[in-house]
Amino acid sequence: MEASKILPDQSESRRDLSVRWRGALIISIPVVCLLTSIAAIATLRSKTVEARFEEVQSQQTLTATNDLIIALINAETGVRGYVITRREEFLEPYLESKVLLPESLNSLKDQVRADWLEDQQFQDILGLVRQQILLLEKIRQTANLQGATTGESPTLTAQLLEAKSSRDQLLGKIEGLYQQEESWQQNREAQVLRLRLLTDAVQWVAVVAGVLSSGAALYLFNKLERELAERASRLRESNIRLQAVFDNVVDGIIILDEWGYIESANAAAVEIFGYQPEQVKGFHLQRLIAERLTDDSGKVMSYVRGNLQYELGSQRETVGRRKLGKLFPMELAISEMPLENELLFLGIVRDITERNQWSETLLKQAQLLDLANDTIMVRDLNERITYWNQGAERMYGFSPKEAVGQSIHTLLKAELPQPLEEIKQSLRQDGYWHGEIVRTKHNGTRVVVASSWTLQRDDAGQPMAYLEIDQDITERKQSEAALRKSEELYRTLVHNFPNGAVFLFDQELRYTIAEGAGLTQFTLESETLTGKTIWEVFSPETAQVLELMYKAALVGKATVEEIPLANRIYRVHVLPVTNENKEVFSGMAMTQDITESKKAEEALRNRAYELEKMTAMLAQTTAILNKKNSELDQFAYIVSHDLKAPLRAISNLSQWIEEDLEGQLTEDTGHQMNLMRGRVHRMEALINGLLQYSRVGRLRTDLELVDVQVLLGEIIDSLAPPLEYTVTVMPGMPTIKTERLPLEQVFANLISNAIKHNQRPDGQVVISVQDQTSFYEFAVADNGPGIAPEFHEKVFVMFQTLEARDQVENTGVGLAIVKKILEEQGESIRLESQLNQGTTFRFTWPKQPRKGEYQ
Numbered sequence: 093m094e095a096s097k098i099l100p101d102q103s104e105s106r107r108d109l110s111v112r113w114r115g116a117l118i119i120s121i122p123v124v125c126l127l128t129s130i131a132a133i134a135t136l137r138s139k140t141v142e143a144r145f146e147e148v149q150s151q152q153t154l155t156a157t158n159d160l161i162i163a164l165i166n167a168e169t170g171v172r173g174y175v176i177t178r179r180e181e182f183l184e185p186y187l188e189s190k191v192l193l194p195e196s197l198n199s200l201k202d203q204v205r206a207d208w209l210e211d212q213q214f215q216d217i218l219g220l221v222r223q224q225i226l227l228l229e230k231i232r233q234t235a236n237l238q239g240a241t242t243g244e245s246p247t248l249t250a251q252l253l254e255a256k257s258s259r260d261q262l263l264g265k266i267e268g269l270y271q272q273e274e275s276w277q278q279n280r281e282a283q284v285l286r287l288r289l290l291t292d293a294v295q296w297v298a299v300v301a302g303v304l305s306s307g308a309a310l311y312l313f314n315k316l317e318r319e320l321a322e323r324a325s326r327l328r329e330s331n332i333r334l335q336a337v338f339d340n341v342v343d344g345i346i347i348l349d350e351w352g353y354i355e356s357a358n359a360a361a362v363e364i365f366g367y368q369p370e371q372v373k374g375f376h377l378q379r380l381i382a383e384r385l386t387d388d389s390g391k392v393m394s395y396v397r398g399n400l401q402y403e404l405g406s407q408r409e410t411v412g413r414r415k416l417g418k419l420f421p422m423e424l425a426i427s428e429m430p431l432e433n434e435l436l437f438l439g440i441v442r443d444i445t446e447r448n449q450w451s452e453t454l455l456k457q458a459q460l461l462d463l464a465n466d467t468i469m470v471r472d473l474n475e476r477i478t479y480w481n482q483g484a485e486r487m488y489g490f491s492p493k494e495a496v497g498q499s500i501h502t503l504l505k506a507e508l509p510q511p512l513e514e515i516k517q518s519l520r521q522d523g524y525w526h527g528e529i530v531r532t533k534h535n536g537t538r539v540v541v542a543s544s545w546t547l548q549r550d551d552a553g554q555p556m557a558y559l560e561i562d563q564d565i566t567e568r569k570q571s572e573a574a575l576r577k578s579e580e581l582y583r584t585l586v587h588n589f590p591n592g593a594v595f596l597f598d599q600e601l602r603y604t605i606a607e608g609a610g611l612t613q614f615t616l617e618s619e620t621l622t623g624k625t626i627w628e629v630f631s632p633e634t635a636q637v638l639e640l641m642y643k644a645a646l647v648g649k650a651t652v653e654e655i656p657l658a659n660r661i662y663r664v665h666v667l668p669v670t671n672e673n674k675e676v677f678s679g680m681a682m683t684q685d686i687t688e689s690k691k692a693e694e695a696l697r698n699r700a701y702e703l704e705k706m707t708a709m710l711a712q713t714t715a716i717l718n719k720k721n722s723e724l725d726q727f728a729y730i731v732s733h734d735l736k737a738p739l740r741a742i743s744n745l746s747q748w749i750e751e752d753l754e755g756q757l758t759e760d761t762g763h764q765m766n767l768m769r770g771r772v773h774r775m776e777a778l779i780n781g782l783l784q785y786s787r788v789g790r791l792r793t794d795l796e797l798v799d800v801q802v803l804l805g806e807i808i809d810s811l812a813p814p815l816e817y818t819v820t821v822m823p824g825m826p827t828i829k830t831e832r833l834p835l836e837q838v839f840a841n842l843i844s845n846a847i848k849h850n851q852r853p854d855g856q857v858v859i860s861v862q863d864q865t866s867f868y869e870f871a872v873a874d875n876g877p878g879i880a881p882e883f884h885e886k887v888f889v890m891f892q893t894l895e896a897r898d899q900v901e902n903t904g905v906g907l908a909i910v911k912k913i914l915e916e917q918g919e920s921i922r923l924e925s926q927l928n929q930g931t932t933f934r935f936t937w938p939k940q941p942r943k944g945e946y947q
Contacts, residue, residue, distance in 0.1 A: 128301075161263065164224060168259055171228045175235045175248065196312050220261060227255040244696070293427035309855040342554070344441035348426075350376040350434070364422070364443050366415035377439070382411040382419050407474075409444070420445050447556045451478065454530070464710060474553055475499050487541075487564055489534030500560075519547040520555070540566045592662070594686035596669070601642050604678065630657075635792060638681075641666040643771050644678035660687045755819065798832050801825040804859060807840050813847050814855075822860040826868055830941060834913045841906040842872040852874035867919065867939055873932040879925040887923065910935070 170185035231251045246753030346354050354375045362369050365380055378384070378798065412422040423442040451472075467487045470479035480495040488495075488504060495503060501512070507530040508515065518525045522566065525545045533539055541562040548557045593608025606621035616629075626635045634657060640665065641651045650667040663686045668676040735849050749765070757765070792805055804821050813819055839859075846857045852875065862869045864895075879887065887909045921935035 102861055125307075161450055161511075164221070164259065164263070167225070167228055168255065171231055171255075172252070175231060220258060224255065224258050227251060231255060233785065290342060334447070338672065344439075346372075346377075346439040346441065346442075347429075348377055348439055349459060350435040350436070353438075355436070364414075364441055365412065380413055382413050383426070407440075409440075412441070412443070421448050446550045446552070447554070450550055450556050467560075467564075469495075469500070469562075470562065471500055472557040473557070475501060475558075477503070478557065484562070487539065490529070508529050515545070517733050519545060519558070523547050523549075528569075529562075530816055538566075540569045545836055592682065595621075595681040595683070597626075597642060597679050597681065599646060599678070601639065605898055608683075610683060638664070638666075642679055642681070645681075646676055648676050654686070660685055661690050662686065698929055776936070794831075796831055796832055797827055797829050798835060799825075799827045800835075800861070803832070804839060807836060807843060811840070811847060813857075816853055817847060817850075817855040817857075818842065819847075819857045820859070822858065824863075826863070826939075828868070828937065828939065830937070834917065835937065838910050838913055838935065839870075839872070841910050842935075844875065845906055846872060846874035846931070850874050852876065864936070867936045869936050871932055871934045873930060875930045878927045878929045880927045881925075884923045884925070888921075 095358050096408050117437055129390045138550055166185040168592055170187075173179070231248065233253060234248050236244070341358060342360060344364045346359045346361050347356040349355055354377065357369065357372045359369065362372050365372065365373075368446040406613045407423045407425045410422060410424050412421055412424075421444050423440075423444050425440040427438045427440075429438045430436075451470075468479075468481040469477055469484050472478055477495050477498055477500050480490070480492040484495070485491055490503065497691070501508075509529070515527075516526050523546065527543055529541055529543045529580060531539055542565045544561045546559045547555055548559055550556050592610040592874060593606060595603055596605040597603050602623060602625050603621050604623075606616075606618045611617065611621070621629060626638050628750060629635075630638065634655065637655055639651065644651050645666045646666045646670050650665070650671075652663065652665045655662050662683045665682045666685075668675050669680050775932065801821065804825065808821075843859070844858060847855065850857075854875075856875045858871075858873045860871045860873075862871075888907050911921055914937075917938060920934040923931070923933055925931040
């Protein structure tokens with residue numbers, strides 16, 4: 093079998109089909125022209141014959157009409173002659189006409205049978221002819237009976253006139269038919285002439301078309317012949333090249349028929365199996381393979397197409413059998429090769445004995461690498477893992493059992509830096525490839541590895557496997573990313589360095605980098621400074637100062653100086669720049685315009701001096717105030733003691749007098765004595781109220797957690813309200829960290845007032861709370877007489893009462909103390925009341941003590 097049969101070219105089949113169509117087209121052009129001409133001429137000839145036939149038929153109709161007219165005239169003439177002369181010889185034309193008239197009528201009937209209009213006319217003529225014959229016969233009979241002539245018999249004369257009239261009518265009908273037929277005959281003659289001319293024209297056109305189509309066919313035949321010759325030449329060259337490839341390819345190629353018998357094999361194939369080329373032809377595939385595909389050798393290829401269809405076109409490892417029965421490992425790939433008239437199979441055979449030996453050697457060598465920390469793996473040419481060391485297991489989390497046999501790119505979901513085919517091309521050309529790959533571990537985390545691939549070849553130079561070594565560089569990549577981000581941030585900060593600039597300089601005091609917004613103050617640019625020394629940029633005085641600082645930085649010493657330059661003051665911070673070995677390789681100078689800050693610093697110093705003087709004055713004033721407060725406290729205690737002493741003496745004296753004069757005092761005198769003791773107690777309560785009011789805000793107690801629910805219970809218990817009086821504490825009272833005594837004083841004064849001024853027998857006091865953002869709002873409400881709106885502010889003034897003190901004992905100090913305590917806490921109190929509608933006092937208390945107040 094020729095090698096050209098191995099891989100049938102479908103494009104060649106398409107070209108053959110195109111050739112057939114073009115050949116058919118070439119032949120069809122003159123044939124179509126000839127058939128068209130014949131059909132046209134035949135059609136025209138048929139029309140002409142038909143027209144000629146109709147012309148002849150029309151001529152026959154005219155002849156039959158003339159014969160009929162002559163017969164009628166002869167018949168009438170003979171009858172008339174007989175009537176006039178009574179001679180028998182005149183009846184001969186009549187008698188002959190009686191015989192000829194039926195024949196003439198039959199002939200005319202045959203001519204007009206195809207036309208309906210003429211047939212109708214013929215029926216009219218036939219009726220008139222019969223009528224005329226009957227009239228003539230009646231005339232003859234009348235003449236014979238009467239024996240008279242036309243002048244002698246009126247009856248005969250009338251019959252003659254009737255016959256003449258019938259004859260004239262008949263002749264008119266016949267004349268009309270004759271004229272109509274004559275007109276048709278002229279039209280048919282014109283039609284025949286036209287058809288003859290058209291036939292001549294079509295014949296000439298057919299001649300011209302035949303000549304042109306013959307020329308076109310000749311041209312196309314020549315062109316097709318050239319194309320076929322060129323195609324045959326290319327096909328021969330292609331067959332030669334294909335045969336050369338078939339004979340010299342490294343892999344073995346065998347051609348199998350649809351039953352599995354070998355039709356052809358190349359030199360590499362027969363060499364692999366140890367046969368001669370002529371020996372292997374006709375062998376069955378099963379004879380060359382140790383693996384038993386099926387028991388029926390005739391069904392081997394059906395088995396391959398059916399059970400192993402998924403492996404068609406792909407390589408599979410199997411065991412081959414050589415001529416002497418020796419077995420060897422090989423790769424076999426079978427593909428279908430459908431031809432036009434038969435189905436063949438193409439088998440690609442490769443001896444992998446050496447490759448397996450190399451793989452085993454590589455595996456043995458790779459086992460020694462299990463102790464390596466790096467990830468080492470071996471893959472076959474189909475990217476399946478054949479070796480997986482412990483380093484790979486530690487890095488990726490897959491055990492060798494899970495990894496071996498798997499496609500590495502599917503297992504690790506690799507993201508390659510370039511297409512896989514390009515990497516393989518580089519491996520085939522250079523033998524190695526290095527790059528960074530992103531892969532996915534067993535736990536789903538991503539890892540970046542520096543991967544090195546090496547292509548392993550056998551002794552013949554054929555690729556065998558890939559050796560891959562990976563190193564985890566995830567942290568390094570993260571560090572590099574952080575470094576890039578840091579560098580970008582550094583450049584951004586340097587570029588936007590406020591009121592100054594940053595410089596890097598080398599050992600020669602030459603600037604390598606100069607950035608910062610402060611460069612514009614000197615009308616300098618980074619590009620112009622880079623590469624220049626300090627003496628090329630600054631004045632000699634400034635350069636001399638900078639030289640000392642820069643040289644100190646290059647020996648590892650950092651310095652800071654304030655340098656005046658161009659009516660401005662700059663703080664220059666120079667420090668060394670070291671590498672990872674702590675070696676100084678350059679220096680950095682950071683300059684910042686501190687002119688405004690120096691001015692601000694001077695202003696701050698002046699302000700600080702003023703504040704210091706003011707602080708001293710405040711301290712002196714505070715000391716004086718503390719001394720005055722101390723004196724005031726001492727005075728209050730003295731006044732309280734000195735005022736209370738005579739009050740207690742008056743109270744005791746009035747009680748003694750009342751006891752001594754018991755039974756002698758009148759009711760009015762006893763009332764006066766009680767009234768006096770009441771005034772004394774009121775005076776004492778007033779003094780105590782004054783003392784409490786003076787101490788508000790000046791005496792501090794420790795902070796503690798105060799349960800307001802418990803506190804209110806203690807206050808209510810100490811006030812001992814009447815039994816018929818109800819004091820209700822609503823639920824939700826908070827626990828506050830605060831001073832207990834001020835809060836207790838506020839609640840006690842408000843509840844005491846509510847009880848004291850409520851004279852109703854069903855008196856009620858309700859205490860509630862609302863949680864606000866930073867404070868609590870407490871409310872003390874009663875159902876007492878209420879307070880008119882005009883007195884809402886007056887009740888918080890010292891010594892102000894709304895009822896006479898003789899009616900309700902009251903000092904007028906309690907609400908003033910409450911207001912002062914709340915103002916000291918930074919809070920407030922408000923009154924909600926209408927006359928005879930009860931009273932509600934609402935005050936706020938902080939959730940947290942004010943900062944610095946208890947430090």
